[in-house]
Amino acid sequence: MLNQSNLMYRYDGSFDGLLCCVFESYDKKELPLDIILPDTLQTTLFPAKEIRTDSQKANRVLTSIPTKLGPQALDLVRHAFLTCCTQKELYILLFLRLGYRHGPSVMNMLTNDVVNTLVKAVKHLSNESHLLKGFVRFSIVNKALVAEIAPKNFVLPLLTQHFCERYPEERFLIYDKTHSMALVYQPYQSTIVPIDALEIPEPDAEEESFRKLWQLFYDTIEVEGRHNPQCRMSHMPKRYWKYMTEFGPSPKKSLPRLESSITTIIHKAISPPSIN
Amino acid sequence: MDVFDKLKILTDAAKYDVACTSSGVDKKAVVGGIGSAAASGICHSFAGDGRCISLLKVLMTNVCAYDCQYCVNRKSNDTPRASFTPRELADLTINFYRRNYIEGLFLSSGVLKNPDYTSEQMIEVLHILRKEYGFSGYIHAKAIPGTDSALIAQLGLLADRMSVNIELPSQSSLQLLAPDKSKHSILAPMGYIKNRIQENSTDMIKYRHAPKFVPAGQSTQMIIGATPDTDFQILNLTEGLYRKYKLKRVFFSAYMPVAENTLLPMTDTKPPLWREHRLYQADWLLRFYGFSANELLDQEHQSFNPYVDPKGNWALNHMEFFPMNINRAPYSDLLRVPGIGINSAKRIITARRTTTLNFDGLKKLGVVLKRAQFFITCGGKVPNGLKITQDAMMRALLSEKSLGIYHQHFPHQQESEQLSLFQSPSIIPAKLALEDMQKCLTSPI
Numbered sequence: 001m002l003n004q005s006n007l008m009y010r011y012d013g014s015f016d017g018l019l020c021c022v023f024e025s026y027d028k029k030e031l032p033l034d035i036i037l038p039d040t041l042q043t044t045l046f047p048a049k050e051i052r053t054d055s056q057k058a059n060r061v062l063t064s065i066p067t068k069l070g071p072q073a074l075d076l077v078r079h080a081f082l083t084c085c086t087q088k089e090l091y092i093l094l095f096l097r098l099g100y101r102h103g104p105s106v107m108n109m110l111t112n113d114v115v116n117t118l119v120k121a122v123k124h125l126s127n128e129s130h131l132l133k134g135f136v137r138f139s140i141v142n143k144a145l146v147a148e149i150a151p152k153n154f155v156l157p158l159l160t161q162h163f164c165e166r167y168p169e170e171r172f173l174i175y176d177k178t179h180s181m182a183l184v185y186q187p188y189q190s191t192i193v194p195i196d197a198l199e200i201p202e203p204d205a206e207e208e209s210f211r212k213l214w215q216l217f218y219d220t221i222e223v224e225g226r227h228n229p230q231c232r233m234s235h236m237p238k239r240y241w242k243y244m245t246e247f248g249p250s251p252k253k254s255l256p257r258l259e260s261s262i263t264t265i266i267h268k269a270i271s272p273p274s275i276n
Numbered sequence: 277m278d279v280f281d282k283l284k285i286l287t288d289a290a291k292y293d294v295a296c297t298s299s300g301v302d303k304k305a306v307v308g309g310i311g312s313a314a315a316s317g318i319c320h321s322f323a324g325d326g327r328c329i330s331l332l333k334v335l336m337t338n339v340c341a342y343d344c345q346y347c348v349n350r351k352s353n354d355t356p357r358a359s360f361t362p363r364e365l366a367d368l369t370i371n372f373y374r375r376n377y378i379e380g381l382f383l384s385s386g387v388l389k390n391p392d393y394t395s396e397q398m399i400e401v402l403h404i405l406r407k408e409y410g411f412s413g414y415i416h417a418k419a420i421p422g423t424d425s426a427l428i429a430q431l432g433l434l435a436d437r438m439s440v441n442i443e444l445p446s447q448s449s450l451q452l453l454a455p456d457k458s459k460h461s462i463l464a465p466m467g468y469i470k471n472r473i474q475e476n477s478t479d480m481i482k483y484r485h486a487p488k489f490v491p492a493g494q495s496t497q498m499i500i501g502a503t504p505d506t507d508f509q510i511l512n513l514t515e516g517l518y519r520k521y522k523l524k525r526v527f528f529s530a531y532m533p534v535a536e537n538t539l540l541p542m543t544d545t546k547p548p549l550w551r552e553h554r555l556y557q558a559d560w561l562l563r564f565y566g567f568s569a570n571e572l573l574d575q576e577h578q579s580f581n582p583y584v585d586p587k588g589n590w591a592l593n594h595m596e597f598f599p600m601n602i603n604r605a606p607y608s609d610l611l612r613v614p615g616i617g618i619n620s621a622k623r624i625i626t627a628r629r630t631t632t633l634n635f636d637g638l639k640k641l642g643v644v645l646k647r648a649q650f651f652i653t654c655g656g657k658v659p660n661g662l663k664i665t666q667d668a669m670m671r672a673l674l675s676e677k678s679l680g681i682y683h684q685h686f687p688h689q690q691e692s693e694q695l696s697l698f699q700s701p702s703i704i705p706a707k708l709a710l711e712d713m714q715k716c717l718t719s720p721i
Contacts, residue, residue: 105629108626108630110641111631111633111636111641130316131319133318134318134330135320135321136376138375140374145374145376167374168307168310169305169308169309169310170310210375213280213372216284217287218321218323220287221333222327223292223323223327223532225532226327226530226547226549227324227325229324229326231326234326235322235326235328236319236321
């Protein structure tokens with residue numbers, strides 16, 4: 001019998017940590033009301049149980065997913081963990097519980113509320129990452145490419161392969177403002193590192209001239225007789241515009257930081273032997 | 277003249293070309309090079325008119341030896357002229373590409389001196405990009421009608437997609453408006469490219485490293501509303517092009533009046549955007565939904581219904597096909613229901629493996645029940661409280677805007693007359709369609 005306890009789990013925010021919550025839920029035969037992050041303010045009076053991350057337990061859960069639910073289910077769970085879906089942790093737990101009961105056919109249960117929620121959240125994630133493959137705008141600073149984005153979901157892991165295959169000989173950095181993380185690449189290795197803040201310095205003359213050329217192209221390519229701002233907005237929501245070169249010069253305040261700082265960030269992030 | 281002026285003039289001259297897709301080929305950068313392509317295509321921005329910007333779409337030159345009446349770049353038009361040098365254009369492309377502004381290059385051109393000379397200039401640009409910069413990004417090149425096939429072959433080995441624009445959907449229209457082009461000069465390069473792609477696919481089986489010829493296939497475009505060709509003719513031509521020439525896409529472009537000419541619509545004519553929209557809807561039905569052209573239109577009904585989309589129109593005329601049991605119908609039948617698209621049909625197939633679907637479930641799968649409810653049953657049941665009445669179906673199948681226009685045009689219809697929508701829906705629109713045709717067409721040619 002499943003113990004419907006008035007209990008919440010508190011985990012460390014890592015994927016392994018979440019898998020340990022799954023382990024705990026089976027071990028103690030209980031279903032938490034929610035799974036929360038360490039810095040979440042507690043808004044209810046229910047007690048929160050601290051779940052310690054134990055890589056052995058996490059591994060046991062991790063290996064069981066592809067064998068019991070199939071590799072696609074693992075992909076879904078991994079991607080769901082990157083989404084901005086509220087209570088994603090709880091939904092992942094419920095999904096896995098459902099999956100251990102039904103096996104691989106859980107992936108077909110699209111009308112189930114839990115599965116439906118996760119599938120929609122993952123769709124939101126992959127849509128956003130697809131859009132950003134196009135909407136990311138690099139500035140060239142000290143021969144390195146630098147871009148800033150503010151996505152809702154944590155898309156950097158999904159952008160890594162695309163941009164590494166596209167610019168294998170360049171050094172680049174994509175800064176995710178929402179999650180304070182950055183994708184950093186130099187030939188031929190990439191990594192995702194936490195970054196607190198990043199100011200892109202004033203463009204030099206060459207950079208400025210290419211921005212102007214792009215803006216000119218953007219304004220000219222429109223057929224005025226077919227002006228349709230609604231259509232544009234539905235394809236390219238306004239929240240992306242802020243970081244796109246074509247929408248005018250966004251006068252960036254030059255901070256006392258040195259221009260070379262971006263190069264240093266790339267170097268620091270990459271220099272210790274890192275995961276690719 | 278600096279690069280800014282050239283870019284402005286040559287973008288302005290290229291913008292009436294519709295195709296801006298970067299789809300159909302998957303590849304990544306070669307060692308030491310730059311650039312990749314994704315089969316799904318990637319839009320990098322959207323212009324103020326809502327069209328996707330994926331490629332740097334410019335002309336090599338807008339100097340042109342031809343005098344096509346519908347074209348802004350025609351010889352007799354008084355417009356500033358400019359030309360890129362191959363080096364300039366290649367450098368601009370790479371610099372835009374590095375900053376992730378674009379997915380690649382769309383290169384077209386006016387006819388400078390003669391078609392062969394123009395093509396040589398275009399080959400030069402592509403050569404610099406591919407060989408010097410090691411550029412693997414997307415390149416769409418235009419085949420200029422009348423070019424020597426040896427040059428087209430060279431172009432095809434460098435580009436990912438090629439296109440020859442048909443522009444006008446019939447030989448008589450061509451003769452009238454584009455006296456320098458003929459049906460033959462357009463179809464010859466198209467046929468040549470098709471054959472080379474076919475040869476290439478057999479070569480690829482024999483030799484693993486056979487150079488790829490136009491790997492993303494070829495496309496074309498037609499101008500809608502500059503000539504009196506009907507939707508039926510255009511759609512049949514489109515179907516023929518997909519079948520015979522194995523085209524990847526046929527694009528339609530509503531005619532924007534750019535010239536004062538007695539042969540063309542008046543310059544204050546609005547582009548027939550709704551017609552273009554209906555043609556694209558029908559084009560999708562041909563390519564993905566298993567419809568054929570003569571199911572959608574026929575000799576008696578040569579124009580699309582302005583109020584109802586082609587799929588809805590087909591369904592209303594084939595009520596014997598419905599209602600359909602959603603839990604049993606095969607995929608190809610599901611696609612025929614208004615309100616069910618490719619994605620939701622696939623989801624239905626997946627979801628009904630583990631459960632019996634009901635209306636609540638269908639909603640979760642993304643089916644537009646507002647439209648679909650009249651045509652489906654879930655295990656023999658219809659939705660609670662559904663009344664299949666004329667008015668309800670109209671509200672469901674017509675957008676709010678077209679419903680408004682419909683009521684404007686037919687305010688005091690008798691109930692019995694309104695029911696005629698079911699028997700022959702195109703009777704009603706015929707009146708309006710005629711008006712629209714007259715608006716967008718000229719005096720008889």
